Structures are given as structure tokens and as C-alpha cells.
Amino acid sequence: MELLRFTTAGSVDDGKSTLIGRLMYDTKTIFEDQLEAVVTSSKKRGDENVNLALLTDGLRAEREQGITxxxxxxxxxxxxxxxxxxxxxxxxQYTRNMVTGASTANLAIILIDARKGIVEQTCRHSFIASLLRIQHVVLAVNKMDLVDYSEARFDEIVSAYKEFASRLQIPQMTFIPMSALNGDNVVEKSANMPWYQGAPLLYHLETVYVGSDANHVDARLPVQWVIRPQSNEWHDFRGFAGRIAGGVFKPGDDVMVLPSGFTSKIKGIHTADGELEEAFHPQSVAITLEDEIDISRGDMIVKPNNQPNVSQDIEAMICWFSEKQKLNPGGHYILQHTSREVKAKVTAVRYKVNVNTLHKIEDDLEIGLNEIGRVAFRTSAPLFHDSYRRNRITGSFVLVDPFTNNTVAAGMIR
Amino acid sequence: MSHSYNLNHLDHLESEAIYVLREVAAQFQNPVLLFSGGKDSICVAHLAKKAFWPARPPFPFMHVDTGHNFPETIAYRDEFIANIGARLVVASVQDSIDKGRVVEEKGPNASRNALQTVTLLDAISENGFDCALGGARRDEEKARAKERFFSHRDDFGQWDPKNQRPELWNIFNGRMSPGEHFRVFPLSNWTEMDVWQYIKKENIPLPSLYFAHDREVVARQGTLLAVTDFVTVAEDEKAETRRVRFRTVGDATCTGAVESDADSLDAVIAEVAAARQTERGTRADDKRSETAMEDRKRQGYF
Structure with a gap:
């Protein structure tokens, strides 16, 4: 069975919780005791219908304030x-959360209300999906029951969205008219919209091809940990452990270690279940080499004929997360990139992006909570990186404030 | 030959958990793996064995012992840990009671479940642990659905759910100030079904409690509690022998059994697939209030 990770985004009252509730209920994922608890809470709160949002909003503050x-x-x-x-x-105000959810997703469902059409939030959600390189976007045009299941209304929204999205990079877009409340085109094809030729949402989620989303070209193994057994049987074993970030490694392959530049050959690819004939993303393995080379955490094993960028000057789009402080131009941060940790200094703020209109802002360069901008950094040691477009793992980083230890920003390398 | 570079979901989850375990070994000075003898912590321990193979896991295991154990759990614990070759630390709730750190609850529903938090936090501080690995999963409970892989605890061991660090891609920020610690959950993305399927795939031995057996139980507040030295039968209650198994294994005073004939892994998996109650539906400790789990977690519970 394959795994698909997706994120859902929509404005308040677009019916997102209802959609998730329906997907889970119709696939028998919601259990009786969960439903019972939600029914009890809804009654206590005086809600007219069973409030499925209570399934996902578990924190006390969320239940009290009725928000996620x-x-x-x-x-x-x-x-x-x-x-x-x-x-x-x-x-x-929750761009931060959508960026977080999108960072590990293969697919994004963006909900819109068929009555309202494309609104500011639709643009923001789409921009973030594009920025985070989500390959597959589903535009779920919800509440079709409230526009009489009108094909003309659906077509109008689809063409408006296509025009807007032409400014973004979203490789695959799918448009589905639905009513999450009534279940139209969620799990079952809707009898109310015979004009819709496509598949219902769940079928699309089950079958969309995501196999080519990962990078299987550029071989990259960030070393996390060196395995050195203190036993006689494994006396000489030195396994460089990590999760393959891209490409394919095989025993016998010529490899190069960064930053030292030493080369060797792969002797074996080890797991507790035995040796592998090849390893690819996202497998966790331990590699042994033919030669004794000094390698430690933060180093990267690559191939001599396909090396990442090695540089101390980084250009990136960043999303700022901290509510307590803004990005400090000239400020110093800790930058975590793969298994490597370096110091980073902000050298320039190029521009900010208005996430609702996609316009560049060049006259106000202060980057605060939930804002996105293009920033240049100088790091204390070289990073071994690819552009985020090419590889989500070797192209991404987070910034940590050295005084509070908080994660204050996410970065996508140009 | 054409082939696809796809992993099935269990291999994917295993690889993710191994990655997290290795990050823990690398980022923390003195981590510990919390081992209860329940199936989730057994899975984490098994994954730790695989993550560092052929070396041993580079951290000890710790059992927070309420003293209200099923005897089967303790026998299983000792054998399993000896087999992995890990060092075992036992933190005892009885010791916390004897030292006056906590006062035992009274009444028919008395449980040491809440007291464990103090014992756990004391043990973390006494041993200087800066990270405690646990088997909690996000699908278990709604407060846990918002939990991070790397979850920060302040110097009182408290969780602040409204002020969690954003966690993106596979980058984990384990930085902290002295006195603080982290809880790390390698099984965050696993479901109960994933755990069972993995146990079958990896052929991991489990305590016999998880399989159907005849046991003397008493029905209390919709839960079947095993009659043990720690669970007393009230006058208006009736103890009876039924064929049961446990879906979670914790403190004997609050872990309910379910009636079941599932006496093999396949039968258990079939039962889980058909179940209409969450596994924590049998946990009396979660039923105390709507946000019982969040409230306990804020205080430093697992």
C-alpha cells in the first residue's frame, strides 16, 4: 500500500472540516466513541448540527474559541x-501553519465556496502550494448545492482560477465540483452533477500518480550518525547512517564526500534486514566505504560526476514564523540544513511578496510574522545544497534564533 | 528492467522512524527510551535496535513502574530488553509515594496513572536525561494530533500546545536551555493498524495480554477492568470470568479489556480493522474530561 500525504486549505466556513469529517466518516475512520464524544460536545455547546470540526480541534483553547x-x-x-x-x-494569520503542512505534502486540496468564487485566501493558499513545490493541486469547488449544481458557475470559477494560476508553478491541477455536506463527488460520484465527467475526490486521491515527485537523479546522502559497533564481530564496521535525500546509490558506485572532497567506492549498503542492492529516497540506510575516510555528521556523500552547489552565499525565499520579533537585517541565526548546522548572517533583503496579489514589495523590507520574502545569507561554513525546485530536502532549511532557541523561519533555496 | 522507486507505507514509516531515532542520538547528550511493555513502546524499541544495527542503541531504556503491573508485562520487559542488549532504568511510583513526592489517590477508581508524571519528571531530572523517546501516536487522541515529532518541555516538564515550534520537512530543532527537555515520538505518523501490521511483518513477540484469554473482570463505567490485587470489587459489582484481550497495556487500574476471541496476530488485525471504538476507548483515564489528555500532557505526562 502506498502513502499519500496531502494538506487541506480553505477560508473560514468553506466547509473544510466537513470535508475531512466526511472523508473519514465515509472511509470508516471515525470511531463510534469519537462520534459519540463529538455529538455530546456539540449538544453542550448548543450547536444545531453535529460539529465535525470538534474531531480535529482537540485543544482546549480551540474548543473554547471555536477556531483551529x-x-x-x-x-x-x-x-x-x-x-x-x-x-x-x-x-x-496562519500562513505559518499552511507552510508547515505543505512542506511534507504531495498534494494540496484548496477549498472554495462556489457562491463566493476565488477570494484572497485562494490566491494565498495557491501561492504557498506553488512556493513549497506541491506537485498536485485539487481545487475543490464546494457548496455546489447552494448554486443549484450549476455547470456554468463551476466553469466560470475554473477559468478564473486557471488564469490566476498561470502565474504560478503548479504542474498538475484538478477541478472537482462538490458538496461536502451532502457527499456529492467526495466518495461517490454525484447524481446531481451529471455534466461533471471527472472522478470524485477520493478516487483521485487514491490514484493520482506521485511516484515521480521525488528526485531519483542526484545522489545525496546527508550523514546523520556514524555507526561503530564496539563488538569483536563487527570490529572494523564503520557505517555512515542517514536517509537518502535524492538519487540512487549502489554497491560499487564511485562516491565523493563533502566537504573533504575525498573519493571512494561504496562497499555495502546496510540495514538490519540485510544488505541492499540499491538505495533511494526516502530509505534510511548505513553505507560502508572501501577506504578509510574521516566522515562525521553534517558531511554529505554524493557522486563525483553529480555534485551539489557548495557555497557560503545563499539566496532563498523565506517564510517568517515568529510573532515576537521580525527578521533582523544583519542579524545572526542558526541555520539547520539537512544534518548540518551553521551560523548565518542576513546580508540583504531583496523584496517581500504580497501573498494575496503576488506583487513584489520593494519599499517595505521588514519581514514579520507570516510574511514571505527573498533574502540573502552568508553562512559560517559552506552548505551542500540544490535548489528547492530540484530537491525539497537539500534545498530547504530552517532558521533558529540563538537566544530563544525557537524556529523563526523556513527557507527555500533558489 | 523498469522499476519504480516506491516504498510501501510500512517501509516508509519505518524509514521515517529510524531517521528520527538517529536524529535523537545525534542531537541530544543523554536521551532515554521510555519503555512500558505496551505494543507501541515495543515497536519503538525494535526500531531503535534496527536504527543503530549492528551497534546497540546508544541510550538506555526506562520503565516508569506504577507497581500496578500485570505480571506478564514485567517478565516480557526483562526478556525483551536483555535480548536487545540495552540498559534498563526503573523509575518507581512506589518510591515517589514512599518519599512523599506524591499522595496516592483514594476511592474505588483510584489510579496511579496521574502519579506517574511526577515519577517520570523526577527520573528525567535525577538522571540528567535531555530527551525522552516515547511511542505516542497522533491518531490516538485529539490533543496528540497536534503534537510534534520533537516536542519541547520547559523546565517544569510542561507542554505548551499553543506555542509549539513549527516543524517542516524533515528538519528537527532540538535546541534547548539547561533544565528543559524534549519528548520525541518516532511513531507520530503511525496508526494503530500500522503498528499491528508492522508487528506482524517484523514478527515481533508481544506480551500475552494482547491476545484473547480467560480472565476475571469487573464491568465499571463501560470498561472491563481486570480483577487484580489493585482493583477491588465493590459490593454492588460482580466479578466474572470472560474471554478478553487488551488493546493497550498500561496501569492495571485503568486499562480496560475488550471481549474478544482474537488469539493470534491475524485475528487481532482483523478485529482492529472491524473495530468501531478507538483503542483508547478502553482507557478510563481519558474519560475523566473532554480535554483529559491535553491537561495531563501539559503537566508532563507521556
Whole structure:
């Protein structure tokens, strides 16, 4: 069974919680005791209908205020696939959460209300999906029951969205008219919209091809840990352990170690279940080499004929997360990139992006909470990186404030 | 020959958990793996064995012992840990009671479940542990659905759910100030079904409690509690022998059994697939209030 990770985004009241509730209920993922607890809470709160949002909004503050604060992860499975949903809140101030949810997703469902059409938030959600390189976007045109299941209305929204999205980089877009409340085109094809020729949402989620999303070209192994057994049987074993970030490694392959530049050959690719004939993303393995080379955490094993960029000057799009402080131009941060940790100094803020219009802002360069901008950094030691477009793992980093230890920004390398 | 570079979901989850375990070994000075003898912590321990193979896991295991154990759990614990070759630390709730750190609850529903938090936090501080690995999963409970892989705890061991660090891609920030610690959950993305399927795939031995057996139980507040030295039968209650198994294994005073004939892994998996109650539906400790789990987690519970 394959795994598909997706994120859901929508404005307040677009019916996102209802959609997730329906997917989980119709795939028998919601259990009786969970439903019972939600029914009890809804009654206590005086809600007219059973409020399925209470399934995902578990924190006390969320239940008290009736809002979703944080990314919630939800799980369901069908006989074809296992799904991980990163359910992110729709409020304007929660760009941070959508970026977080999108960072690990293969697919994004963006909900819009058929009555309202494309709104500012639709643009913001789409921009973030594009920025985070989500390959597959589903535009779920919800509440079709409230526009009389009108094909003309659906077509109007689709063409408006296509025009807007031409400015973004989203390789695959799918448009589905639905009513999450009534279940139209969620799990079953809707009888109310015979004009819609496509598949219902769940079928699309079960069958969309995501096999080519990962990079299987550029071989990269960031070393996490060196395995050195203190036993006689494994006396000479030195395994360079990590999760393959890209490409394919095979025993006998010529490899190069960064930053030292030493070369060797792969002797074996080890797991507790035995040696592998090849290893690829996202496998966790331990590699042994023919030669004794000094390698430690933060180094990267690559191939001599396909090396990443090695540089101390980094250009990146960043999303700022801290509510307590803004990005400090000239400020120093700790930068975590793969298994490597370096110091980084902000050398320039190039521009900010208005996430609702996609316009560049060049006259106000202060980057605060939930803002996105293009920033240049100088690092204390070289990073071994690819562009985020080419590889989500070797192209991404986070910034940590050295005084508070908080994660204050996410970066995508140009 | 054409082939696809796809992993099935269990291999994917295993690889992710191994990655997390290796990050823990690399980022922390003195981590510990919390081992309860329940199936989730057994899975984490098994993954730790695989993550560092052929070396041993580079951290000890710790059992927070309420003293209200099923005897089967302790026998299993000692054999399993000896087999992995890890060092075992036992933190005892009885010791915390004897030292006056906590006062035992009274009444028919008395449980040492809440007291464990103090014992756990004391043990973390006494041993200087800076990270405690646990088997909690996000699908278990709604407060856990918002939990991070690397979850920060302040110097009182408290969780602040509204102020969690954003966690992106596979980058984990384990930086902290002295006195603080982290809880790390390698099984965050696993479901109960994934755990069972993995146990079958890896052929991991489990305590016999997980399989159907005849046991004397008492029905209390919709839960079947095993009659043990720690669970007393009230006058208006009736103990009876039924065929049961446990879906979670914790403190004997609050871990409920379910009626079941599932006496093999396949039968258990079939039962889990057909289940209409979450596994924590049998946990009396979660039923105390709507946000019982969040409230305990804020205080430093697992």
C-alpha cells in the first residue's frame, strides 16, 4: 500500500472540516466513541448540527474559541492507499501553519465556496502550494448545492482560477465540483452533477500518480550518525547512517564526500534486514566505504560526476514564523540544513511578496510574522545544497534564533 | 528492467522512524527510551535496535513502574530488553509515594496513572536525561494530533500546545536551555493498524495480554477492568470470568479489556480493522474530561 500525504486549505466556513469529517466518516475512520464524544460536545455547546470540526480541534483553547490554532494531522486508509492529512487553519494569520503542512505534502486540496468564487485566501493558499513545490493541486469547488449544481458557475470559477494560476508553478491541477455536506463527488460520484465527467475526490486521491515527485537523479546522502559497533564481530564496521535525500546509490558506485572532497567506492549498503542492492529516497540506510575516510555528521556523500552547489552565499525565499520579533537585517541565526548546522548572517533583503496579489514589495523590507520574502545569507561554513525546485530536502532549511532557541523561519533555496 | 522507486507505507514509516531515532542520538547528550511493555513502546524499541544495527542503541531504556503491573508485562520487559542488549532504568511510583513526592489517590477508581508524571519528571531530572523517546501516536487522541515529532518541555516538564515550534520537512530543532527537555515520538505518523501490521511483518513477540484469554473482570463505567490485587470489587459489582484481550497495556487500574476471541496476530488485525471504538476507548483515564489528555500532557505526562 502506498502513502499519500496531502494538506487541506480553505477560508473560514468553506466547509473544510466537513470535508475531512466526511472523508473519514465515509472511509470508516471515525470511531463510534469519537462520534459519540463529538455529538455530546456539540449538544453542550448548543450547536444545531453535529460539529465535525470538534474531531480535529482537540485543544482546549480551540474548543473554547471555536477556531483551529495549529496543524492537526489526521490519518485514514482505503484498500488502495494510506493517507496523512495535514489539516491547516484558514485564518489569514496562519500562513505559518499552511507552510508547515505543505512542506511534507504531495498534494494540496484548496477549498472554495462556489457562491463566493476565488477570494484572497485562494490566491494565498495557491501561492504557498506553488512556493513549497506541491506537485498536485485539487481545487475543490464546494457548496455546489447552494448554486443549484450549476455547470456554468463551476466553469466560470475554473477559468478564473486557471488564469490566476498561470502565474504560478503548479504542474498538475484538478477541478472537482462538490458538496461536502451532502457527499456529492467526495466518495461517490454525484447524481446531481451529471455534466461533471471527472472522478470524485477520493478516487483521485487514491490514484493520482506521485511516484515521480521525488528526485531519483542526484545522489545525496546527508550523514546523520556514524555507526561503530564496539563488538569483536563487527570490529572494523564503520557505517555512515542517514536517509537518502535524492538519487540512487549502489554497491560499487564511485562516491565523493563533502566537504573533504575525498573519493571512494561504496562497499555495502546496510540495514538490519540485510544488505541492499540499491538505495533511494526516502530509505534510511548505513553505507560502508572501501577506504578509510574521516566522515562525521553534517558531511554529505554524493557522486563525483553529480555534485551539489557548495557555497557560503545563499539566496532563498523565506517564510517568517515568529510573532515576537521580525527578521533582523544583519542579524545572526542558526541555520539547520539537512544534518548540518551553521551560523548565518542576513546580508540583504531583496523584496517581500504580497501573498494575496503576488506583487513584489520593494519599499517595505521588514519581514514579520507570516510574511514571505527573498533574502540573502552568508553562512559560517559552506552548505551542500540544490535548489528547492530540484530537491525539497537539500534545498530547504530552517532558521533558529540563538537566544530563544525557537524556529523563526523556513527557507527555500533558489 | 523498469522499476519504480516506491516504498510501501510500512517501509516508509519505518524509514521515517529510524531517521528520527538517529536524529535523537545525534542531537541530544543523554536521551532515554521510555519503555512500558505496551505494543507501541515495543515497536519503538525494535526500531531503535534496527536504527543503530549492528551497534546497540546508544541510550538506555526506562520503565516508569506504577507497581500496578500485570505480571506478564514485567517478565516480557526483562526478556525483551536483555535480548536487545540495552540498559534498563526503573523509575518507581512506589518510591515517589514512599518519599512523599506524591499522595496516592483514594476511592474505588483510584489510579496511579496521574502519579506517574511526577515519577517520570523526577527520573528525567535525577538522571540528567535531555530527551525522552516515547511511542505516542497522533491518531490516538485529539490533543496528540497536534503534537510534534520533537516536542519541547520547559523546565517544569510542561507542554505548551499553543506555542509549539513549527516543524517542516524533515528538519528537527532540538535546541534547548539547561533544565528543559524534549519528548520525541518516532511513531507520530503511525496508526494503530500500522503498528499491528508492522508487528506482524517484523514478527515481533508481544506480551500475552494482547491476545484473547480467560480472565476475571469487573464491568465499571463501560470498561472491563481486570480483577487484580489493585482493583477491588465493590459490593454492588460482580466479578466474572470472560474471554478478553487488551488493546493497550498500561496501569492495571485503568486499562480496560475488550471481549474478544482474537488469539493470534491475524485475528487481532482483523478485529482492529472491524473495530468501531478507538483503542483508547478502553482507557478510563481519558474519560475523566473532554480535554483529559491535553491537561495531563501539559503537566508532563507521556
Amino acid at each position: 490554532i495549529d496543524v492537526a494531522y489526521r490519518y485514514f486508509a482505503t484498500p488502495k492507499r494510506k493517507f496523512i492529512i495535514a489539516d491547516t487553519p484558514g485564518h489569514i
